[in-house]
Amino acid sequence: MLEVEDLTMRYGELVALESVTLDARPGEIVAVLGPSGAGKSTLLRLITGLTRPSSGSISLSGRPIQKEASWRRNIALVHESYVLYPHMSVTENMAFPLKSREAPREYSDQEITERISEVAKVLEIDLLLERQPHELSGGQRQRVALGRALVREPAVLLLDEPISHLDAKLRNWLRGELRRRLSAAPWPTLWATPDGFEALAVADRVAVLRAGQILQFDEPQEIFDRPVGVGVAEVSGTPPMNVLPGELIADPLGVKVAGAPEPLPLVRPTQIDSLPAGEVSIGVRPFALRIVRPGDAGSSTPASVLACEYSGRHTVISVRLEHETLRLLEAGQHNIPVNEPVLIAWDGAEVSIFSREASCAGALEFQTTVGSNEHRAAPSSEQPVQTG
Amino acid sequence: MIEDARPRKILRTLGLIAIVIAFVFPVYWLLSFSFKPERLFFDLPPVWTFDPIVTEWVNTFRTLKLWETIINSIIVAGGSTLLTILVGTPASYSLARLRVRGKTDIMLFIIASRMAPAVALIIPFFLIYQFLDLLDSHIGLIFAYSTFNMALYVWLLTVMTRELPADLEGVAEADGYHPFQVFLRIGLPLMRPSIIAVGVLAFIFAWNEFPFALLLGGRTTETLPVVAARSLSAGGVEWARLAVISTVMVIPVAVMVFFLHKQIVRGLSMGAVRG
Numbered sequence: 036m037l038e039v040e041d042l043t044m045r046y047g048e049l050v051a052l053e054s055v056t057l058d059a060r061p062g063e064i065v066a067v068l069g070p071s072g073a074g075k076s077t078l079l080r081l082i083t084g085l086t087r088p089s090s091g092s093i094s095l096s097g098r099p100i101q102k103e104a105s106w107r108r109n110i111a112l113v114h115e116s117y118v119l120y121p122h123m124s125v126t127e128n129m130a131f132p133l134k135s136r137e138a139p140r141e142y143s144d145q146e147i148t149e150r151i152s153e154v155a156k157v158l159e160i161d162l163l164l165e166r167q168p169h170e171l172s173g174g175q176r177q178r179v180a181l182g183r184a185l186v187r188e189p190a191v192l193l194l195d196e197p198i199s200h201l202d203a204k205l206r207n208w209l210r211g212e213l214r215r216r217l218s219a220a221p222w223p224t225l226w227a228t229p230d231g232f233e234a235l236a237v238a239d240r241v242a243v244l245r246a247g248q249i250l251q252f253d254e255p256q257e258i259f260d261r262p263v264g265v266g267v268a269e270v271s272g273t274p275p276m277n278v279l280p281g282e283l284i285a286d287p288l289g290v291k292v293a294g295a296p297e298p299l300p301l302v303r304p305t306q307i308d309s310l311p312a313g314e315v316s317i318g319v320r321p322f323a324l325r326i327v328r329p330g331d332a333g334s335s336t337p338a339s340v341l342a343c344e345y346s347g348r349h350t351v352i353s354v355r356l357e358h359e360t361l362r363l364l365e366a367g368q369h370n371i372p373v374n375e376p377v378l379i380a381w382d383g384a385e386v387s388i389f390s391r392e393a394s395c396a397g398a399l400e401f402q403t404t405v406g407s408n409e410h411r412a413a414p415s416s417e418q419p420v421q422t423g
Numbered sequence: 424m425i426e427d428a429r430p431r432k433i434l435r436t437l438g439l440i441a442i443v444i445a446f447v448f449p450v451y452w453l454l455s456f457s458f459k460p461e462r463l464f465f466d467l468p469p470v471w472t473f474d475p476i477v478t479e480w481v482n483t484f485r486t487l488k489l490w491e492t493i494i495n496s497i498i499v500a501g502g503s504t505l506l507t508i509l510v511g512t513p514a515s516y517s518l519a520r521l522r523v524r525g526k527t528d529i530m531l532f533i534i535a536s537r538m539a540p541a542v543a544l545i546i547p548f549f550l551i552y553q554f555l556d557l558l559d560s561h562i563g564l565i566f567a568y569s570t571f572n573m574a575l576y577v578w579l580l581t582v583m584t585r586e587l588p589a590d591l592e593g594v595a596e597a598d599g600y601h602p603f604q605v606f607l608r609i610g611l612p613l614m615r616p617s618i619i620a621v622g623v624l625a626f627i628f629a630w631n632e633f634p635f636a637l638l639l640g641g642r643t644t645e646t647l648p649v650v651a652a653r654s655l656s657a658g659g660v661e662w663a664r665l666a667v668i669s670t671v672m673v674i675p676v677a678v679m680v681f682f683l684h685k686q687i688v689r690g691l692s693m694g695a696v697r698g
Contacts, residue, residue: 085593105596112597118590121610133600183598 036083036221037191042091044077044247047233049198051077052247055091059191059223059240064214066238068258068270074247075227076115079193082225095190095327106137111189115196115227117180126151126164127272130184139188139382150186156213159184159205174201185216192217192224199228210237230341232273233257243267265389268318274351276387277324279359281317285387294357295336299381316389321382324363326352326377335378340371354379450673456666464662467682470619479663487650487664493671496646498561499636500629503568507625510569510616511576516610518577519584520592521602530581537574541634544570552639560639567635579624583617583690584610619683620690647672 037059052074059065067075080086082093084105093101100108119128129151135140142150155161168176177200185194186322195279197213198206214237217224228234234241235255242252245266251258262268268276276377284290289298327335338354350369353362354377361379371377405413456464458475479685483489517523518530548567549558557563591613595605633648640649647668680687 080593083593083597085596104601105593106599106601108597109599110597112594114590114594116590118588118594120591120595120609121588122609131595132598136604137599286548 036096037225038092038094038096038097039078039082040092042078042081042093044074044086045080045089048068050247052081053243054090055247055249057242057249057252061221062218063239064217064224064226064237066234066241067244068227068229068234068241069227069244070229070270073229073244074329075229075244076195077247078244079225079227081404082191082193083110084108091109100352106135109137109139109187109190109192110193111184111187112193113180113195113197115177115199117173119171119176119183121168121180121278123168124164125168125179125182126168128168128179128353129154129186132183132187138164139190147186150184154185156184157216158185158209174205177201188403191222192220193409194224194226196228197226198233199230213237213260229270231275232270235271241271243270244268262387265316265318268387268389272320274321274362274364276318276320277359277361277363278318278389279356279361280391281315282313283315290315290316290386292336292356293359294338300384301386314391316391318387318389319361319384321351321362321364321379323381324361325380326363326365326369326371327380329378335380337401338377338379339378340373340375341371342373343371345365347355356371424670452675453666453669456662457670459663480581483664483667484570489650489668489671492645492650495561495644496630496672498646499564499568499646499677500626500632501560502523502565503572503627503629504622506565506569507572507576508618508622511573511580512611512614513606515577515580516606516614517687518581520587520610523608530578533574537571537578541571545634545638548635549638558639559644561644564636564640564644564646567639568629568632572628575628576621576625579621580614580617584614585619616686616690618690620687623679623683623687625680626685630676 041056041058041139042048042052042055055074055078057065057067067078069075077086081088082102084103088101091101092099096107120131123131128379130147132138133147133150151164155164158181158183158338160175160178163171163175163179168179171179173286177197181194181197184194198209210233218239226237228232235258238255239337240253241255241258243250243258243266250266251263257269259271262271262276265278270277279292281293284298287300289300291298336356338356341353341355341360344353345353345368347366349366351362352365352369352371353360355361356379363379424622458477459473460468460476463473482542488489518526523529552558552563552567555563557566558633587610591609592602592605595609596602600608629647631653632646636646639653640646651665651668651672654668656662
């Protein structure tokens, strides 16, 4: 069990991590999801012991380790830039941690060979074992770095973007394979990635990290369905949730979106007193939006097409809505010419409302009304729509 | 492009031949002087063919006890290079790869100690050595050479060692190795080409060093440059003897560079250690 509590890292004025608290149980994969610069690598370095935290504690099975030397912690780290030992062959690289005096137990030469060949097969590097690092491609080096960690029996496994440089086929296969292996392992795994899809796919729990703070730490489905703020909404899902500025109108309940001719009426499932007032951020998932023909019933917004990206079963269509870009997912193949005017239907879409000032808290969910004309007249006193 | 290839190749070869001649000819000229009868030295046009004689070689070795001088040179240059490598390598590694307080100041101090001309240091050295009774001793010269060689060695090696892949130490520590073991098992093997390259450079500097050897050394520690310089006197220049000693001085450096040139090039470029 890995427990990180209130971990803060400051470099002078710069706060790289602020009060990060998370935990991971044996066999659990916790994804640390965040854009580059969010503090993912800093967090992993602190846990490894390569950097001392400014404050906070790290413990393994209840034993505080933040004062322990990094080489004693038995923490396996896969560095985002691989960092193979340039003067050692692939085999020697992978055997290196097993030959350490600090390894949890002694490994016989035969066992070392067996462990390496088993892991090498899984990673498809079994034919490269005698090569030197400079003879390998980027993807191969990444797999060797991964292999060097997987042969071990660490107290914690830390993966810093472990499959980001692999080709798509191998990445897809390894994601599942690693999930299978690591879920069965008697140690916890932290998996840092900037890829929301990868995080949701591989993890038991996801910690969304942004600007050094954990915005939400929850199961993948919660992260996806109930993001606590814009920061979380923007990183989960492929493509991620559309977030655009809007203004909330209390009566009749609706939200005014930039570019929409009239406010979108909302059906509210939760209590009204928790509503943020005025300017809000509106989040809507790409699959919740549709392109409709003029004259179709319901609430629609004019937009112009920016791009269509076909991906087999779906097409991701990017549209321009006044100052905002929205992405929506349509089944099948669509090839709408660029700049073609279209109408976007919001009806029936689940909409998340985030309060603007505290973008990491105060999310509410609503549903836009379906086919109702009841609330469609906008009050004339409406302020012009705010953007930005 | 294909038609171009032949003439271009010929031109390139001719160019290379010219460069080789420009560099090798002086060495040949020096060597030929040591085997030439003295009367032919300054003939114009130069005499290219002659019966080589070894009289001067035999004489120089016998009358000047050149073997002793060679051994002195080897002890002093080799000893100071060894000392420099032993002390300078861990220093460079630490300055390049570890968190050392005041790193920049130390580096500046190191380079500054190299800025003063040797002459400016000789008098203090002489007085200190007189006090410590280190004049005319091998160990004294070894220490003196190590001071100026250390600066060069540490400065160059530190800059080169910085070029090793970042985070090697972090990853090796996570793999369960104490920083000292990381130095031995990761740092040292990767620094080897640079150590050899800079070590050869330090050896050459020590081997050719003159003012310290002249003033701090003495009868029992005479090195080759000192003896060579004695061929130039008010009474004239003993060309043949100078040629013999100079040839002797060139040989070890040439041999060393010949056998280590691959390592030297690798060390100076650090190209082969990217991981």
